[in-house]
Amino acid sequence: MRRTITVTLVVAGLALMVIGMLAAAPWGAESVADGDPTFTGAPILFVLGIGSVIGAALLYELLPDRFE
Amino acid sequence: MAVATQTSGSLLPQGVGRITRTWRLFFLGMILIAGFGLYAYLREVSSGMIVTNMRDTGTMGGAPWGLYVVMVEYFIGVSFAGIVIAAVSRVFRIRELQPISRIAELLTVGSLMVGLLAVLIDLGHPIRGVVNMLLYARPQSPFFGTFMLVAMGVLPASLVYLYLGARQDAAVVAEQPSRLQRLHRLWAAGYSDTEAERLRHRKVMFWLSVGIVPLIVVALSTEGLVFGIQVGRPGWFGSLQGPDFLVLAAASGLANLLVLTAIVRRLLGNTDRIGPSVFKWLGRFLLVAAAAALYFMIVELITLMYATPEHERLLADELIRGSYAWIFWVSIALMAAGLVLLLVQAGTRRWQIGPLVLASVLISTAALAERYLTVIPSQTHATLLPYEPGSYFPNWIEFAVVAGLFALGALLIGLFIKAFPILPLTDDEEVIADA
Numbered sequence: 243m244r245r246t247i248t249v250t251l252v253v254a255g256l257a258l259m260v261i262g263m264l265a266a267a268p269w270g271a272e273s274v275a276d277g278d279p280t281f282t283g284a285p286i287l288f289v290l291g292i293g294s295v296i297g298a299a300l301l302y303e304l305l306p307d308r309f310e
Numbered sequence: 311m312a313v314a315t316q317t318s319g320s321l322l323p324q325g326v327g328r329i330t331r332t333w334r335l336f337f338l339g340m341i342l343i344a345g346f347g348l349y350a351y352l353r354e355v356s357s358g359m360i361v362t363n364m365r366d367t368g369t370m371g372g373a374p375w376g377l378y379v380v381m382v383e384y385f386i387g388v389s390f391a392g393i394v395i396a397a398v399s400r401v402f403r404i405r406e407l408q409p410i411s412r413i414a415e416l417l418t419v420g421s422l423m424v425g426l427l428a429v430l431i432d433l434g435h436p437i438r439g440v441v442n443m444l445l446y447a448r449p450q451s452p453f454f455g456t457f458m459l460v461a462m463g464v465l466p467a468s469l470v471y472l473y474l475g476a477r478q479d480a481a482v483v484a485e486q487p488s489r490l491q492r493l494h495r496l497w498a499a500g501y502s503d504t505e506a507e508r509l510r511h512r513k514v515m516f517w518l519s520v521g522i523v524p525l526i527v528v529a530l531s532t533e534g535l536v537f538g539i540q541v542g543r544p545g546w547f548g549s550l551q552g553p554d555f556l557v558l559a560a561a562s563g564l565a566n567l568l569v570l571t572a573i574v575r576r577l578l579g580n581t582d583r584i585g586p587s588v589f590k591w592l593g594r595f596l597l598v599a600a601a602a603a604l605y606f607m608i609v610e611l612i613t614l615m616y617a618t619p620e621h622e623r624l625l626a627d628e629l630i631r632g633s634y635a636w637i638f639w640v641s642i643a644l645m646a647a648g649l650v651l652l653l654v655q656a657g658t659r660r661w662q663i664g665p666l667v668l669a670s671v672l673i674s675t676a677a678l679a680e681r682y683l684t685v686i687p688s689q690t691h692a693t694l695l696p697y698e699p700g701s702y703f704p705n706w707i708e709f710a711v712v713a714g715l716f717a718l719g720a721l722l723i724g725l726f727i728k729a730f731p732i733l734p735l736t737d738d739e740e741v742i743a744d745a
Contacts, residue, residue, distance in 0.1 A: 259449075266448045278446050288449045289462045295521075296466050303474055303514045304499055307506065 248302040255294030262288030340721040347714010363705040371700030373689035377708040378432035383681045385425030391563025392418035397519035406587040415472040424719040455532025544621040545688035561599040562677035565670035590661040597652040641679035648672035
């Protein structure tokens with residue numbers, strides 16, 4: 243259970259980072275004037291992804307023994 | 311040795327919880343300086359950035375990135391060495407450096423916090439800046455890395471590293487009745503030192519150590535890239551900015567770590583735990599980093615001077631014999647003097663704390679001056695448009711805010727030292743704390 247939660251959080255975090263990067267990229271923009279992210283708020287996904295990976299380390303150590 | 315660090319009336323090791331008169335004076339002094347810095351910042355908030363000496367480039371002939379940005383670069387740079395030393399000593403099991411791993415982690419956390427505060431202080435509207443960054447920034451941009459990756463990645467990771475790394479000791483000191491017992495219990499979070507917990511702890515710390523080094527290298531490289539990718543700014547644009555930033559970060563970070571280690575050693579009554587071998591290791595690392603930093607300074611200067619376009623040449627002239635010459639030559643001299651001090655000790659194989667601390671102060675000051683020269687002259691003297699050369703020197707508001715940041719950092723470190731064992735506990739200390 244502990245391992246499952248940790249791996250899930252790490253994978254979800256990495257996925258969120260990739261999605262955040264892709265969603266923030268200004269696809270099809272031809273000038274820097276159109277450089278805003280394709281989806282407003284996409285950087286939040288990237289930040290949440292980092293938080294998820296770091297949180298996984300914290301949870302792995304802090305979860306009580308019953309989560310074995 | 312452990313007994314020597316006990317205090318009368320308290321069984322907490324390493325003077326934890328004992329606030330002497332000197333410590334009270336220290337805290338009071340730091341609070342006063344930080345308060346003065348806050349006052350200066352509030353003047354800035356109420357009246358706008360006009361109260362500083364920062365001005366736009368071009369027609370206003372100034373520098374919009376002033377002392378605050380210099381301090382961002384410096385503080386974030388200082389954070390680099392601490393966590394890397396802690397992680398490397400854990401992964402490669404360098405026993406000599408393990409006693410100072412918590413000092414190193416603390417230096418990283420403290421310098422990251424004040425570095426990020428310096429970013430916010432530099433913004434006219436900090437809240438708007440952070441919100442807009444979350445909404446509109448692009449993670450591919452180095453500007454995103456300078457703040458978000460550090461604030462949301464490196465700082466939380468360093469805090470988790472510090473927290474988990476000290477949890478075992480928290481469980482030990484939490485057994486001891488004291489005013490800090492509640493804090494220590496909270497920190498221990500139920501840790502009971504079973505075999506399974508120890509195994510988990512080792513695994514987590516190993517993977518955190520492995521993960522945190524590339525994370526901080528990426529985050530810090532982007533600090534250099536912020537300057538290196540600006541094609542329209544002579545003196546900044548270049549592929550060396552990223553590695554140069556890392557090397558100078560390593561030198562300034564190691565120098566600060568060495569000084570802090572010497573201070574902690576003194577505070578703990580010249581404890582044998584931080585022995586000559588610790589300083590030898592730090593001295594060797596610092597020697598390599600300072601030599602590389604000096605090498606980069608010289609290479610950059612030669613590149614700037616040799617058959618470069620007009621604006622680069624004008625900038626080089628300004629650095630060598632213009633208004634920035636005194637800072638430039640002082641920084642070179644300080645870095646070289648620090649390096650010579652280290653080389654002498656390496657040559658004689660006698661690493662002494664006094665000369666090492668002196669070398670560290672020289673190198674750290676040189677690094678700060680070098681950061682200043684990286685940030686400012688390109689704005690005042692290297693515009694591609696036909697503007698007259700500008701000028702910039704920080705005013706008292708900026709100096710007061712920066713002094714406040716230093717005081718805040720010192721306060722954070724001081725509070726930690728009084729609230730928690732700054733050195734990992736030895737078996738002797740655990741026995742005493744358990745008693």
